[in-house]
Amino acid sequence: MISGPELKGERIELRKLTLSDASDIHRNLQDKAIIKWTMHIPWPYKMQDAVKFIRKTHHGIRKKTNFTFGIVYKETSRVIGVIRIGDIDWKNKNAEIGYWLGKKYWGRGLASEAVRLILKFAFEKLKLHKVYAGLFEENIASRKVLEKCGFRLEGTIRECRFRYKKWHNELRFGILESEYKMNTSEYE
């Protein structure tokens, strides 16, 4: 694993998943509201899916193509969600992020905290030039998270996702290293 910077926030921290996190992941994914606007999470979600997923994350870390972290709620030390930076294109120094949180943790700014931490990892440790995210146009909460973290809307990819018997637009958001640096210097 590429180590540091410290991926510790105020209320959460990000760390590599272990097989002992499978039950937390399984429990938090027992709600269709979480799966609704994601692309790769199976439904119904079984314990075996969580175990397979965790093993896959270790492979991605070894290959340096996909860094997946558990979002750990510091108060309880439990994994309450997952965030990843994947599809890393080392030549062009860009990568995609994706994330989810257990429903009872929504609306407290925790996903925004996790996205800020993964941006720190992406730009300060992996030294990427750009990070992007693709989401269903209907996913208002995720759009808000990205906007709060300094991403800009780059475009709409029309009707490229088929779900619930209809076509959906994908919104593409991105943030450059220079924008990240400008935002973080504003916080200091």
Ligand SMILES: CC(C)(COP(=O)(O)OP(=O)(O)OC[C@H]1O[C@@H](n2cnc3c(N)ncnc32)[C@H](O)[C@@H]1OP(=O)(O)O)[C@@H](O)C(=O)NCCC(=O)NCCS
């Ligand atoms: C997207 C997700 C991670 C957001 O998590 P979260 O911790 O609730 O996010 P935050 O609290 O940091 O920010 C969410 C923002 O969206 C707002 N929001 C949520 N639903 C909204 C709605 N229907 N209309 C308007 N605003 C909405 C919240 O009020 C909040 O904004 P605020 O901080 O200005 O009040 C969570 O909803 C989730 O896991 N969804 C399912 C998986 C998913 O969609 N992943 C992303 C795939 S691209």
